[in-house]
Amino acid sequence: MPGDSSVNFSVLHRICKLVVLLCFLHIAVTVVFYVRSFDFRVAFVQNQQSNYNIPMFRNTNRVVSSGLEPAKEEKVLEQPVKKLEKCPETSPLLVGPLRVEFNFSVDLELVKKENPNVQPGGRFKPKDCEALQKVAIIIAFRYREEHLKYWLHYLHPILQRQQLDYGVYVIKQDGNDTFNKCRLLNTGYAEALKEYDYNCFVFNDVDVIPMDDRNTYKCFSQPRHLAVSLDKFNFRLPYVQCFGGATSLSKEQYLKINGFPNNYWGWGGEDDDIYNRVASKGMSISRPTGEIGKCRMIRHNRDKMNDPNPQRFNRIAHTRETMYKDGINSLKYQVLSIQKLDLFTTITVDVGKP
Numbered sequence: 001m002p003g004d005s006s007v008n009f010s011v012l013h014r015i016c017k018l019v020v021l022l023c024f025l026h027i028a029v030t031v032v033f034y035v036r037s038f039d040f041r042v043a044f045v046q047n048q049q050s051n052y053n054i055p056m057f058r059n060t061n062r063v064v065s066s067g068l069e070p071a072k073e074e075k076v077l078e079q080p081v082k083k084l085e086k087c088p089e090t091s092p093l094l095v096g097p098l099r100v101e102f103n104f105s106v107d108l109e110l111v112k113k114e115n116p117n118v119q120p121g122g123r124f125k126p127k128d129c130e131a132l133q134k135v136a137i138i139i140a141f142r143y144r145e146e147h148l149k150y151w152l153h154y155l156h157p158i159l160q161r162q163q164l165d166y167g168v169y170v171i172k173q174d175g176n177d178t179f180n181k182c183r184l185l186n187t188g189y190a191e192a193l194k195e196y197d198y199n200c201f202v203f204n205d206v207d208v209i210p211m212d213d214r215n216t217y218k219c220f221s222q223p224r225h226l227a228v229s230l231d232k233f234n235f236r237l238p239y240v241q242c243f244g245g246a247t248s249l250s251k252e253q254y255l256k257i258n259g260f261p262n263n264y265w266g267w268g269g270e271d272d273d274i275y276n277r278v279a280s281k282g283m284s285i286s287r288p289t290g291e292i293g294k295c296r297m298i299r300h301n302r303d304k305m306n307d308p309n310p311q312r313f314n315r316i317a318h319t320r321e322t323m324y325k326d327g328i329n330s331l332k333y334q335v336l337s338i339q340k341l342d343l344f345t346t347i348t349v350d351v352g353k354p
Helices: 002-052 106-114 145-161 183-197 249-257 271-281 312-317
Strands: 062-063 072-074 135-142 164-174 200-204 208-210 246-250 294-297 334-340 343-349
Touching: 062 271, 106 145, 135 183, 145 164, 145 208, 164 183, 183 200, 183 271, 183 343, 200 249, 246 249, 271 312
Parallel strands: 135 164, 135 200, 164 343
Antiparallel strands: 200 246, 208 294, 334 343
16 A cells, blocks of 8 residues: 555556646746747737828838838839820811701700710810810890700710810800890809919800811910801901900900990990990900801890990990990999709809899
């Protein structure tokens, strides 16, 4: 029996020593893994903080770390933005004389499908070159929905082929009081500039359509008369002072004449007043040739509340006296609504009463 006890005690002693060794080994392994995991956590946090400092959608320097060695900086090169070349003075897309008819119905949904690059509000700019001018096309409007459809149908393709950066603004007079075309045109000028830095303004009657896309809707060194040869006048200029239908003025030219007169209520006289303003400032009217400047006018009866202005001749005679106090500097109006439609921007305004 005593012999057996000594044997058992020796075995037990060895087992205890083995257990102690295993415990030390377990502790050592645990410490090693803890230290390693701590290093990983520190590296991970540093890497995340570095990433959070990188603004979204920008190329900059970013920190790349494996977690096992000091972080290294990796330079990400910025991609240069390719600058578009200027569009040519004469667009290569022009086709020349056009057939213009008004014996069909215009579907604006179809017009939109045929002009997919026109953006909401009637905005367009060429994609493959930088347009030479930024052109706001302004139409004084009331009661002419069918005429506007024809205008949009014909003009959007023309204006795109002319490689213009343009927007179409239809300025609609609210109510049924006497029509005031020039006050609406002045309003269009003021409102268009609130949206974009236009430097050229085309003022187009809604019933006048050019018959040649070489008749470019842009501004020149002198105020431009675009509707030179109307079919209404057998494609002839009715008189040399004629300056209506479709005209263009640069921002500088427009401000030089103080815009257009605000006091012409009803039909007639305002175009001659504008001509007098241009002439009084030492400028001349430029025109395309009679062939290129051909236009068609949509025949119609005169609108209600747009009767001939009985005061027009007296006002024309005093343009040089009134132009400095009657114009863009005295314009008053109230915007009632602005709608960005597929093919144009319509701005409904209250321009007051006579």
